[in-house]
Amino acid sequence: xxxxxxxxxxxxxxxxxxxxxxxxxxxxxxxxxxxxxxxxxxxxxxxxxxxxxxxxxxxxxxxxxxxxxxxxxxxxxxxxxxxxxxxxxxxxxxxxxxxxxxxxxxxxxxxxxxxxxxxxxxxxxxxxxxxxxxxxxxxxxxxxxxxxxxxxxxxxxxxxxxxxxxxxxxxxxxxxxxxxxxxxxxxxxxxxxxxxxxxxxxxxxxxxxxxxxxxxxxxxxxxxxxxxxxxxxxxxxxxxxxxxxxxxxxxxxxxxxxxxxxx
Numbered sequence: 308x309x310x311x312x313x314x315x316x317x318x319x320x321x322x323x324x325x326x327x328x329x330x331x332x333x334x335x336x337x338x339x340x341x342x343x344x345x346x347x348x349x350x351x352x353x354x355x356x357x358x359x360x361x362x363x364x365x366x367x368x369x370x371x372x373x374x375x376x377x378x379x380x381x382x383x384x385x386x387x388x389x390x391x392x393x394x395x396x397x398x399x400x401x402x403x404x405x406x407x408x409x410x411x412x413x414x415x416x417x418x419x420x421x422x423x424x425x426x427x428x429x430x431x432x433x434x435x436x437x438x439x440x441x442x443x444x445x446x447x448x449x450x451x452x453x454x455x456x457x458x459x460x461x462x463x464x465x466x467x468x469x470x471x472x473x474x475x476x477x478x479x480x481x482x483x484x485x486x487x488x489x490x491x492x493x494x495x496x497x498x499x500x501x502x503x504x505x506x507x508x509x510x511x512x513x514x515x516x517x518x519x520x521x522x523x524x525x526x527x528x529x530x531x532x533x534x535x536x537x538x539x540x541x542x543x544x545x546x547x548x549x550x551x552x553x554x555x556x557x558x559x560x561x562x563x564x565x566x567x568x569x570x
Contacts, residue, residue: 308407309377311337315344315354317369319361319383326360326383326394333401344372356404356553363389363470367528370429370550377411379404379553388469388563391554400555409553414466415485415506416546421525421532422539428527429550430467432543434512434535435459435492437522442515445489447508454515457494462487462510462543466550469564471529477501482560487543510543 314334316327331341341358344350350357350373359369359380366380366389381400382390391409392400403409417428426432434443435458443460445452463472465480468488473479477490478501485506491499504510514523516537523535556562564570 309355309411311339311355311405313340313342313351313354315350315357315369315373315376316341317344317346317357317359317361317365317372319365320346326397330358330360330397330401333397337401337405339405344369346372348372350376360394362387364529366390366552367429370552371427371528374427374550375548377551377553379409388567389466389552390563391552391556391559403555404553409555410557412482412552412554412559414482414550414552415464416548416550417462417464417487417527418544418546419462419525419527420542420544422535423533426527426532427546427548428467429464430470430528431461431463431472432541433459433461433471433492433524433526434514434541435524435526436518436520437524439520440495440518441520441523442517444513444515446511446513447504449509449511452502455491455494455499456496457491459492460489460512461492462489462512464488469567478503479564487545506545508544512541512543514539 334341357369357373357376357378359365361383369378380390382393419426419432441459443455465482465484468480487504489502514537518537525532
């Protein structure tokens with residue numbers, strides 16, 4: 308059970324009406340201080356928890372601004388695969404949270420080293436072009452396995468399997484499975500298949516000189532990181548730190564699949 312003294316709250320920009328005052332009042336009754344977090348600033352070091360109020364994009368941002376802090380996500384968006392409750396359940400959520408009636412789901416996180424630094428990603432890392440084919444040489448643990456020809460390449464986590472990878476036709480993977488998911492985007496190869504690899508693997512993506520599109524982009528969890536060019540390489544491994552999400556239902560994953568995908 309997490310000892311709660313100070314909780315950060317991250318709101319989706321367009322959330323109306325602003326629910327912070329209501330949530331802060333509920334937490335104050337439990338002697339817990341609530342502070343409103345900014346999207347472009349790292350969270351304070353003394354937070355015990357972050358409550359993200361929005362959709363999955365808000366959740367990913369909360370995991371970014373407070374990379375070592377557990378996150379409880381309340382759905383103020385539309386889909387919300389990563390959320391643990393809805394906006395109308397604030398009183399119940401706070402009661403269960405302060406009673407310790409929850410579970411902590413630890414998620415694998417990607418570490419991506421690129422030509423000018425490194426980034427963490429909860430869902431996926433994507434290399435893609437804007438118009439022409441992208442040719443990407445894929446190496447796993449030092450061995451070249453293939454060259455992907457298409458709009459790009461995505462390397463994701465089980466958490467990301469219900470995000471971009473879902474729209475790409477990759478398999479849905481339970482979050483407690485430890486693996487990487489590697490797939491091409493609109494490949495010019497009808498025999499191509501999604502590849503699931505060990506989380507201890509080292510994945511190297513090399514932008515081939517065959518790539519003619521001058522605009523090659525690296526994105527992580529939906530945010531653009533930098534431009535790439537032929538000859539650039541990415542090294543993708545498992546991050547030493549995991550992401551922690553709070554849930555109240557032991558079967559939350561299948562519940563969310565049922566409610567969000569109409570299974």
